[in-house]
Amino acid sequence: MKRSPRDRQQRAQPFWMPLLAIVTALILGGILIIVSDLEVIAAFTRIPRQVAVPFTDPSTQVSLEEALWKHPNEVQVGDGVLVDGRTLRVVEEVTDPSKQIALSEARKLYPTLGPGVTIYYNFWQKPTVGLKAAWHSVKTAYVALFEGSIGNPKQMVQALAAWLKGDPSLLSRAFYPLSESLVTSTPYILTGLAVALGFRAGLFNIGAEGQYFVGGLTSVWVGYSLKGLPIYVHLPLTILAGAVGGGLWGAIPGLLKAKTGGHEVINTIMMNYIAFALSDWLLNGPMMRPGGFRPISPEIEPSARLPRFFGGDIRFHAGFFVALAMAALVYWLLFKTTIGYELRTVGANPRAARYAGISLTRNIVLAMFLSGGLAGMAGANDIAGVIYYMPNAFSAGYGWDSIALALLGRSHPVGVVLAALLFGTLRAGATRMQSVAQIPIDIISILQAMIIIFIAAPEIIRSLYRLKKPSTAELALAGGDTAEGAQA
Amino acid sequence: MTPILQLEGITKVFPGVVANDDIDLTLQQGEILALLGENGAGKSTLMNILYGLYAPTAGRIVIRGQQVTITGPHDAIAQGIGMVHQHFMLVPPLTVTENVILGNEPIRHGLFLDRNRAAARIRQISADYGLEVDPSAVVSTLPVGAQQRVEIIKVLYRSADVLILDEPTAVLTPQEVDDLFAIVRRLVAGGKSIIFITHKLKEVMALADRIVVLRRGRVVGETTPAEATEEMLAAMMVGREVSLAVAKTPAKPAQPVLQVEGLHVLSDRHQLAVQDVSFTVRSGEIVGLAGVQGNGQTELVEALAGQREVLSGSVRIGGHDVTRASPRRRAQLGVAYVPEDRQRDGLVLDFPVADNLILNTYYQPPFARGILLQRAAIRATAERLVKDFDVRTPSIDTAVANLSGGNQQKVIVAREFDRPVVLLLASQPTRGLDVGSIEYIHARIVEKRDHGAGVLLVSSELDEIMELADRILVMFRGAIMADLPAGSTTREQIGLLMAGGRHEQPQPAPEEEEVGGR
Secondary structure, eight states, X not given: OOOOGGGGSOSSOOTHHHHHHHHHHHHHHHHHHHHHOHHHHXXXXXXXXXXXXXXXXXXXOOBHHHHHHHOTTTOOTTOEEEETTEEEEOOOOOOOGGGOEEHHHHHHHHHHHOSOEEXXXXXXXXXXXXXXXXXXXXXXXXXXXXXXXXXXXXXXXXXXXXXXXXXXXXXXXXXXXXXXXXXXXXXXXXXXXXHHHHHHTTOOOTTHHHHHHHHHHHHHHHHHHSOSOOHHHHHHHHHHHHHHHHHHHHHHHHHHHHHHOOOHHHXXXXXXXXXXXXXXXXXXXXXXXXXXXXXXXOOOOGGGSOOBSSOTTOOOBTHHHHHHHHHHHHHHHHHHBHHHXXXXXXXXXXXXXXXXXXXXXHHHHHHHHHHHHHHHHHHHXXXXXXXXXXXXXXXXXXXXXXXXXXXXXXXXXXXHHHHHHHHHHHHHHHHHXXXXXXXXXXXXXXXXXXXXXXXXXXXXXXXXXXXXXXXXXXXXXXXXXXXXXXXX | OOOSEEEEEEEEEETTEEEEEEEEEEEOTTOXXXXXXXXXXXXXXXXXXXXXXXXXXXXXXXXXXXXXXOOSHHHHHHTTEEEEOSSOOOOTTSBHHHHHHTTSOOEETTTEEOHHHHHHHHHHHHHHHTOOOOTTSBGGGSOHHHHHHHHHHHHHHTTOSEEEEESTTTTOOHHHHHHHHHHHHHHHHTTXXXXXXXXXXXXXXXHOSEEEEEETTEEEEEEOXXXXXXXXXXXXXXXXXXXXXXXXXXXXXXXXXXXXXXXXXXXXXXXXXXXXXXXXXXXXXXXXXXXXXXXXHHHHHHHHHTSSOEEEEEEEETTEEOTTOOHHHHHHTTEEEEOSSIIIIIOOTTSBHHHHTTTTTTTSTTTEETTEEOHHHHHHHHHHHHHHTTOOOSOXXXXXXXXXXXXXXXXXXXXXXXXXXXXXXXXXXXXXXXXHHHHHHHHHHHHHHHTTOEEEEEOSOHHHHHHHOSEEEEEETTEEXXXXXXXXXXXXXXXXXXXXXXXXXXXXXXXXXXXXXX
16 A cells, blocks of 8 residues: 655654764764864874973972873973973973984983983873873863853852852852853744744744844834833733734745745745844834944833843843743644644645645644744843843844754654753853863854754664664554554 | 475564464466455565565575575565566656666766667567557656556566566556556566566456465465456455445435536646536435546546635535535535545544544534643544444554555545535545455445435446446546446446447436525
8 A cells, every 4th residue: 555755754762862862972072072172183193392400389380291281382491390200391392303202211211311301292102191181172171061051060069058058159150051051042942942833834934033033123122112011011011022023024924825835945034134134224223222323222121021030140031931831832732722733734734634624824824923923932032031132143043043953852842842951051051161171162063963963863873873773663664564464 | 397486484573463474485487476465464575575675584585496585675686586566666757768777777988877778778678578668758747557667667677587566556547457467468478477466356367377365474375267256365365255246225316415517627737627517416326437547537526525626617515505615614514525545635644543533523522622622532532433443553543654555544434424424525435455445445335325425436446336336427538428327337338438439328417406405
């Protein structure tokens, strides 16, 4: 009998497959960190350094090993290095390879020759140095990533202990990274839901970025132009304005698709450019902050701001819970209501939807409106929860990443939330990784890309670890033969 | 003489299922062996093992007296085994030549594709076996029968001696089936050996030299067309007596439920597919719509079901004018529709069985209250329908894509027949199904008729129309050629009309009788 190719997709994946994908990406990312780290490369290759006379100032002592693998280009003539318990001063660099000798040799020669021998490493002469350097590099990077995204566990425990004893001063510093991760995750959750909802209805909403911008514009306008409202009126209005703005922006390509067949991919991309230009014009014109000359909007009223729960630098705000609530709402809508049933039917088989008397036009427009609304809400969230005004460089590319998020989360609200938390965490940690470990921030983008590839193409992971194919795939291939045979 | 192919003790175990159980099979040179069995009997699994797609759990394959191990289609092809799949493995935008040489391209000067040499060889194969096909034609422009010939050429181009034809007639018109049989006979005359997989008894009787019947993964019998009868084969396949003839009482037509007048409908290519069609279907009768595929039946039924716009003319259902009514309005008036392409139109393959069973009633109580889906009611109904209509599925949460074709069709039938039906539009309701399912669906259609529904049955299988219909309409090039009582009409008469021959009787005038709303 006839079978569509999608039957062959493994429907259910074991829960650990995405985890394995993430771990694999981290391993490969580690390799990337190692090979991109000049210092590690240096540790693997020859580094000529001349070691010289004893040096006695303990404050500047470093071990030679450390000096060589950590700062190969910073050990200057005149620096002190510790070799076998004695501090030596570097007196001269030797560039002539014929004059260079290995450290082990130098150790032997030192007592007789005295200061002034040249030491170099070669990986095969002392492999542990290179490996240690590699390990150190990866460890520094990932520890920085972890501390930048979650926080330093020791600090966190100490801060909590101090807080219990009545001293909350340490909390803000210890929990700042975690807060930042959640703050970054929030727009990711919303835009990810936006794209996922579109996917469910068979629509490829590439326009989340533009809808995010428009949502930002409408919410900031409601946020600063209405004055004197109580927070329980003004704040919901501000968020709603963002959702409606983004929703209408999304509904336009939806309408074009439903009425003219114009492809939503093209039209949402075009709408993105219009949104960027619109934002540029508004911020340089009607919405420009009075008295200013930078393209930014006025600040929104305090009554339009999402409450923050902790003082100081902690930016964690109520928007995170709004986003979680939206995820629950999207789940409910998709799977528990007739509206969701229609959207999913239109997405899974438009011909069957038409057969069932479901209006394609209405559902396409509705899906794009809801999708755009979620993306617009993400914009409103950042306005009302984080920056309080609209700059012209508003987005950090949430709209683009959201496509990957929806894929990663398999267009399921729970999956999207998890994927958004992962992305938010990686993004927040990346900054610290760059500053502490000097690892370029692009490594994080590569890491994200690898995670997506591995989750989207589990075959790679399977072949990498020589995992057996799930037997269900073979069953599905056997098709009805066995489906019916099982009953026989 | 050594058989060209022997399978000995082939066993294939899938988790929880024994798909093939100790199967022995022998194929002689120049023989047409029919492998007969219902869907799920293990035919395809067995052939997939032979073609290297599955590894057998136990057993051995002997080719020309030598034991071989086949680990993939590559090995099978090297051993001279070729397979023509039920669903063609062709690249539609490429030409015939390009499709045939795909994966086996002749190279000139070590770099360039030698299309001419390939085309010459294809012409040679075409001439040798009567496989008429233009090597430079683009595959997507070819009719289904010609596409199948391309598949056969593809196999012959790779020098296959043993050809496995998997349900080759499922997608063909009766004429194309005849052409195919002629080709198969020429292949055998040319020294090839054929394994012919099917569940259609007539074809087996017409073509095979020897018949092996599989049931539940075992060989249950071996016979020849000379010794066997269709009834005997059907009983062997199904494991019980099967009535091939549909038991039905004479129709008691009552008031008209469908009145079509002067209907014109366009095809997807904006050509007139239905021209000035008028007819009536009455409550309590089955009207068969016969015709060679592509003569406007598809468009006509789609227009009646509200899936296709009507150009002019009128459609009345139960007295209501529904010419421009939505599919939902028609469903509410009591129209049940079994679409021609069940997977494309009638099912959402990714959805579970339960969700497919509410496809056109999901918005009504008890399945929904307001916008809230009532899962408990949906599940209860699904459980009941799965039981009542004998849908074989592991559970109501299984995606429909994982069911066999027969069970997919039963899901549609269950959904459509469970509502109060005034008019049943059944388009190719048994295409590609096995004997057991066909028998079942036929009985259900007759039952609906006896409960007072009007039935319009469209089928490209003349036998089905002859057996089920009380009245037969023959369609040719978008027009209805004749309106005949089923009892006194012969196959030959209908066959002639299907090919455009004139009928001596003038077409009866359309019913003008007016009936109030029901």
